[in-house]
Amino acid sequence: MNYDTMFQAALDELHRDGSYRYFAELERYSGRFPRAFHHGIGRDVTVWCSNDYLGMGQHPDVLAAVHKALDENGAGSGGTRNISGTNHYHVALEKELAALHGKESALLFNSGYLSNWVALGTLAARLKGCVVLSDALNHASMIEGIRHSRAEKRIFRHNDLDDLERHLKELPADTPKIIAFESVYSMDGDIAPIEEICDLADRYGAMTYLDEVHAVGMYGAQGGGIAQERGLEHRLTVIEGTLGKAYGVVGGYIAASTALCDFVRSFGSGFIFSTSLPPMVAAGVLASVRHLRQSSAERDGQKKAVALLRERLDRAHIPYLKTDTHIVPVMVRDATLCRTLSDELLKRFGHYLQPINYPTVPQGEERFRLTPGPLHTEEELDSLVEALSTLWKEHQLPLAA
Numbered sequence: 001m002n003y004d005t006m007f008q009a010a011l012d013e014l015h016r017d018g019s020y021r022y023f024a025e026l027e028r029y030s031g032r033f034p035r036a037f038h039h040g041i042g043r044d045v046t047v048w049c050s051n052d053y054l055g056m057g058q059h060p061d062v063l064a065a066v067h068k069a070l071d072e073n074g075a076g077s078g079g080t081r082n083i084s085g086t087n088h089y090h091v092a093l094e095k096e097l098a099a100l101h102g103k104e105s106a107l108l109f110n111s112g113y114l115s116n117w118v119a120l121g122t123l124a125a126r127l128k129g130c131v132v133l134s135d136a137l138n139h140a141s142m143i144e145g146i147r148h149s150r151a152e153k154r155i156f157r158h159n160d161l162d163d164l165e166r167h168l169k170e171l172p173a174d175t176p177k178i179i180a181f182e183s184v185y186s187m188d189g190d191i192a193p194i195e196e197i198c199d200l201a202d203r204y205g206a207m208t209y210l211d212e213v214h215a216v217g218m219y220g221a222q223g224g225g226i227a228q229e230r231g232l233e234h235r236l237t238v239i240e241g242t243l244g245k246a247y248g249v250v251g252g253y254i255a256a257s258t259a260l261c262d263f264v265r266s267f268g269s270g271f272i273f274s275t276s277l278p279p280m281v282a283a284g285v286l287a288s289v290r291h292l293r294q295s296s297a298e299r300d301g302q303k304k305a306v307a308l309l310r311e312r313l314d315r316a317h318i319p320y321l322k323t324d325t326h327i328v329p330v331m332v333r334d335a336t337l338c339r340t341l342s343d344e345l346l347k348r349f350g351h352y353l354q355p356i357n358y359p360t361v362p363q364g365e366e367r368f369r370l371t372p373g374p375l376h377t378e379e380e381l382d383s384l385v386e387a388l389s390t391l392w393k394e395h396q397l398p399l400a401a
Contacts, residue, residue, distance in 0.1 A: 017335065017358070017363075018334075018335030018336040018338070018339060018357060018366075019335055019357045019358045019359065022339075024038060024040060024346075024352060024354065025038070025039040025040055026038055026039070026045075026047070026352070027039065028047075028057070028058075030058045030063070031058055033047070033050075033052065033055050033057065033058050033375055034046055034047040034048070034050065034055075034373065034375055034376055034380075035047075036352070038346065038352065041346060041347055043350065044350065045346060045350045045351065045352045046350060046351050046352065046376075046380050046383075046384070047352050048351060048352060048353050048368075048370050048371065048372065048376075048384060049352065049353055049354045049368070049369055049370065049371060050371060050373075051244065051245040051371065052245070052246075052248045052373075053217070053218060053245055053246045053302060053326060053371055053373055054217060054218070054246050054248065054292070054298040054299070054301075054302055054373060054374060055248065055298070055373055055374060055375040056217070056246065056247055056248030056249075056288045056291070056292070056298070057248030057249065058248070059248065059287075059288065059291065061287045061288070061290075061291050062248060062249065062284045062285075062287045062288045062291075063284070064287070065283045065284050065286065065287035066280045066281070066283060066284040066287075067280075068283065069089060069279050069280040069282075069283035069284070070280040073087065073089075073279040073280065074279075075278060075280070076275075076278050077090075077275060077276040077277060077278055077279060079275060079276070080272065080273060080274060080275055080276060081265075081271070081272075081276045082272060085275060085276040086276065087276070087279040087282065088279075089279045089282035089283045089286060090108055090276060090277070090279070090282050092282075092286055093108055093282045093285055093286045093289070094106040094107065094108050094253070096286055096289050096290060097241070097253050097255055097289065098255055100216075100222060100223070100224050100255070100289060100293060101224050101225075101227075101228070101233050101239050101255040102224075102233050102234060103233070103239065103255040103256055103257070104256070104257050104258040104261075105255070105256065105257065105258040105260075105261040105262070106253050106254065106255040106256075106261065107119075107253060107254050107261045107264055107265055107271070108251060108252075108253050108276075108277065108282070109251065109252040109253060109254075109270075109271060109274075110250075110251060110252070110274055110275075110276070110277055111242070111244065111250065111251065111252050112141065112213045112240070112241070112242030112243075112244060112245075112251075112252035113140075113141040113252070114141075114252055114270055114271075114274070115141075115240055115241075115242075115252030115253055115254055116139065116141035116142045116144075116145050116211060116240055116252070117141050117144050117145040117148065117270060118145065118264065118268040118269075118270035118271050119145065119209075119238065119240060119254045119264050119268065120132070120142055120145030120146050120149065120178070120180060120209060121144075121145040121146070121148040121149045121268070121270070122149070122263070122264050122267050122268040122269075123149075123178060123207075123209075123238075123260075123263075123264065124145075124146060124149035124151035124178060125148070125149035125150060125151060126263070126267055127151075127176040127178075128176070129175055129176060130149075130151045130152075130175075130176040130177070130178060131151065131152045131153070131154060131171055131175055131176070131177050131178075132146045132149070132151050132152070132153050132154070132177075132178045132180055133153075133154050133155075133156055133164060133167055133168065133177060133178070133179045133180065133206070134146055134153055134154070134155050134156070134180045134181075135155075135156060135158055135159065135180065135181040135182065135192070136155050136156065136157055136158045137158045137182075137185050137187075137188075138180060138181065138182060138211070139182065139186075139211060139213075142180055142182075142211060146180065154167045158185075159190065159192055159193060161193060161196050161197070161200065164179070164197065164200060165200055165204075168200060168203075168204040168206065169204070171204070173204075173205060176207075177201075177204065177205065177206035177207065178206065178207045178208075178209050178237075179197060179200070179201050179206050179207070179208050179209065180209040180211075181197060181208075181209070181210060181211070182210070182211040182212075182213075182214070183210055183211065183212045183214070183215045183225055183226035183227060184212075184214040184215045184218075184226060184325050184327070185214075186213075186214045186327060186369070187327075187329065187356065187360065187361050187367075187369065188321055188323065188327075188329060189321060189323030189324075189325040189326070189327030189328070189329060190323055190324075190325070191226060191323075191324060191325060192210075192226075194210065194226060194227055194230060194232050194236075195230065195232055195235075198232060198235040198236065201237075202235075207237040207238070208235070208236045208237045208238070209236075209237065209238045209240065210227060210236050210238065210239050210240065211240050211241075212224075212225035212226065212227065212239055212240065212241045213240070213241055213242040213245060213252075214245065214325075214327070215227075215241075216241035216242065216245075216246060216247070217245070217246025217247050217288075217289075217292050217299075218246045218299060218302070218326060219299075221296075222292070222293040222294075223246070223289075223292040223293060223299070225239070225241065227239060237256060237257075237260070238254050238255070238256045238260065239254070239255045239256070240252070240253070240254045240255075241253055241254075241255070243285045243288075243289075246292070247285055247288040247289060247292070248288055249281055249284045249285045249288060250277070250281060250285075251277055251281065251282070251285055297374075298374050300374075301373070301374025301375075302326055302372070302373050302374045303326070304374070305372040305373055305374060305376050305381070306326050306328060306372055308372075308378060308381055309328055309370065309372045309381055309384075309385070310322075310328065312381055312382065312385040313328070313330070313385060313388075314400075315385075316385050316386075316388065316389040316392075317399035317400045317401070318330060318385065318388050318389065318392060318399070318400065319331045319398070319399070319400040320370075320400075326371060326372075327369060327370075327371060328369075328370040328371070328372065329356075329367045329368070329369055329370070330353075330367060330368040330369075330370060330388070331365070331366075331367050332355075332366050332367055332368065332397075333364055333365060333366055333367075334364075334366055335355075335357045335358065335363070335366050337366075337395065337397075338355035338356070338357060338366040338367070338368070339355050339357075340395075341353075341355070341368075341391055341395070342354065342355045342368070344391055345387055345388075345391065348387070349383070349384075349387035349390075351383070351384050351387055353368040353370065354368070354369070355367075355368065356368065356369050
């Protein structure tokens with residue numbers, strides 16, 4: 001049996017429907033973000049799709065903390081958290097994250113994906129008879145965590161409170177329940193009705209699990225996310241976040257009660273058996289979180305960049321989804337064309353926009369997901385929109401009204 005033939009047949013299908021993923025080989029310049037060297041075309045480009053939303057990956061405080069910890073502690077952690085791999089920086093970062101969200105405790109993971117997979121998988125598996133109510137547009141990491149738990153799952157329509165309540169009503173009052181949802185949904189940039197979901201959770205005796213990965217660092221007086229911005233952190237059972245987006249480094253975490261965090265720490269195999277983050281990484285994240293708790297300059301600059309981009313897109317009649325968040329989805333609605341436009345933007349104009357195709361978004365909803373930040377200049381914004389406008393005309397694409 002030729003297994004490679006089977007693999008290639010599946011890959012060929014991805015190429016045919018336009019959903020094959022190409023990786024751009026980039027070399028970021030510290031101090032010059034959003035500029036980067038693109039090894040595929042051999043030239044500098046402007047990056048418009050980074051999740052380093054605020055440019056904290058090159059902030060002087062973060063870099064200084066990483067260098068200091070590297071010099072003092074070395075490159076690696078030396079083990080799992082349970083066996084010699086808990087460093088002072090891990091503990092300090094967990095305390096900082098708990099304080100950020102007004103929670104008793106926090107637990108650090110190697111990525112946001114892992115934090116969702118382990119936390120949801122452990123909670124739902126270990127709470128006997130637990131049912132998870134999951135928003136239809138939840139991230140793959142949440143879906144995989146729920147699937148791994150083997151708990152009963154009920155999917156409610158995206159941000160649909162009536163559908164969520166319908167499911168809750170059908171469950172016995174004494175059934176353990178977890179409502180799992182996100183604050184900012186990364187592809188459409190819309191926001192969940194957090195307060196109303198908390199109301200339903202209180203009414204039907206459910207836990208709430210809020211994924212804030214696209215919101216931490218970005219919203220709230222201290223960068224605690226949408227829940228912090230709306231004064232709702234105390235109503236949520238678990239707040240999950242990432243350290244690889246607005247905080248600019250890598251890692252993930254949950255913030256919750258001491259008992260819940262200890263429960264996941266004690267029973268979550270993905271936490272127990274993973275080598276912990278290098279101390280220098282934890283130190284860099286700690287510096288980033290502390291900076292963004294007291295500085296709003298980066299968030300203000302990011303909001304200004306988003307407003308300017310939307311203004312220019314409106315003026316050029318380039319179609320995009322209007323949201324209340326930092327995510328600007330420019331709609332193409334064709335997988336092959338999305339790849340073609342991406343290649344032309346890159347090679348002709350020096351703008352890197354990754355095409356977003358199925359299965360990340362439904363077929364027919366292909367797009368560019370733009371994330372302008374405080375380090376993008378007005379000249380770069382003008383250049384991008386001019387390039388988009390040129391290509392829209394050349395390909396005779398429909399314009400927005």
